[in-house]
Amino acid sequence: MDIAELHDVMADLARSRPVFHSEADFLHALAWQIHLRDPGSVVRLEQRIQPSLYVDLVLNHGGTRTAFELTYLTRAVTTTNAGEAFNLRHDGAQEQGRYDVVGDLARIEHLVNGHHAAVGFVVVLTNDPSYWETPASAAPSIDDAFRIHEGNRLSGTRAWAANAALVAIHNRELAHHLHAEYAAGWRDYADVGDGDARGHFRYLAIEVLPKPRA
Numbered sequence: 001m002d003i004a005e006l007h008d009v010m011a012d013l014a015r016s017r018p019v020f021h022s023e024a025d026f027l028h029a030l031a032w033q034i035h036l037r038d039p040g041s042v043v044r045l046e047q048r049i050q051p052s053l054y055v056d057l058v059l060n061h062g063g064t065r066t067a068f069e070l071t072y073l074t075r076a077v078t079t080t081n082a083g084e085a086f087n088l089r090h091d092g093a094q095e096q097g098r099y100d101v102v103g104d105l106a107r108i109e110h111l112v113n114g115h116h117a118a119v120g121f122v123v124v125l126t127n128d129p130s131y132w133e134t135p136a137s138a139a140p141s142i143d144d145a146f147r148i149h150e151g152n153r154l155s156g157t158r159a160w161a162a163n164a165a166l167v168a169i170h171n172r173e174l175a176h177h178l179h180a181e182y183a184a185g186w187r188d189y190a191d192v193g194d195g196d197a198r199g200h201f202r203y204l205a206i207e208v209l210p211k212p213r214a
Contacts, residue, residue, distance in 0.1 A: 001034075001059060001066050003207040006121055009033055010189065010203060018190030019079060019086050019201065023072035026125060030070065031057055049116050053107070058117070067117035069104035073097050073126040077198035086192075094130050098146035099172050101204075102158050106176040108208045113179065120208040124148070125189060127201045132186040142168060146176075148184045148204060155181035182206050 001009075013033045020026040031043045034057075041061040048054050049067075057068035076090040091097065101124055108120035124131065134149050135141065142164040148154070159175035166173075186202045193199020 001061075001119070001121075003121075003205060005037075006123075006205055006207075007187065009037055010123075010187075010205070012037065014190045019081055019088075019192045019199075020072060020125075021086060021088075023070065026072045027056055027070050030068075030123075034059055049111060053111075055107075055111065055117075065117045067108055067111050067120040069108055069120075069122050071097070071101055071104065071122075071124045071126075073124065073128055073131060075128045075198055077127060077193050077196060079193040079196070079199055081192055088127075091128070094128070095141075095143040095146070095168060096172060097131070098143050098148055099160075099169075099176075101148055102146045102154060102176045102178075103172075105154065105182065105206060105208070106178055109179055112208050112210050115210075118210070122204075122206045122208070124204040125201060126203075127198055129200075129202075132184075132202055132204070150184060150186050152184045153181055154178060154184070179211055180208070182208075 013030060017029045020029060027045060031045055035043050038061060041059055044058045046054055047058045055067045056070045059066040073091050074088040077088050079086050104122045108122055111117045112120045131148060132150050140161060142161040145158040155178050157175050157177050160169050184204055186204050189201040189203045191200050
């Protein structure tokens, strides 16, 4: 699968499932959509690749493996789709959310460069515009290195600002290291909620390719 095919899958998924109850619900639905598009492929969820490394979704087609890490970040909204009620919670903690996304990117890089997958993707789906919008203030933030807003570029070592409080980064202290450079490009996914701005979902999909051979 390449990035163009993934965008097609997301477009198909948005028509049948514009909103999800949880990240696990999103993961299952995406896996099913991939299977529908390519019935000959083998799709696995939460696959253990290494002793301490699990991957959200692995697609195997003709011996070629594609790895996915998915994130579903929400702000509170209540809506109904096809007669089904959805009551999404407010996740908040955007600094930690951004950190985890960059961590997913580093994890997929590790898999692809270690030849555990031919290609990988990080997919973020959210109705929280603070992830895709350029920060309103130019003042430094503790999570500047993990920003994923539209057009931002990620590369090299990504670490918290020196003034980050320990309570804010608890269990997330380690820096992430990226070998390649990635640009954040967001796309519209779906609108739910009868005109409520909180029902506007967008997604970020980043493709990870193996390092060029020297």
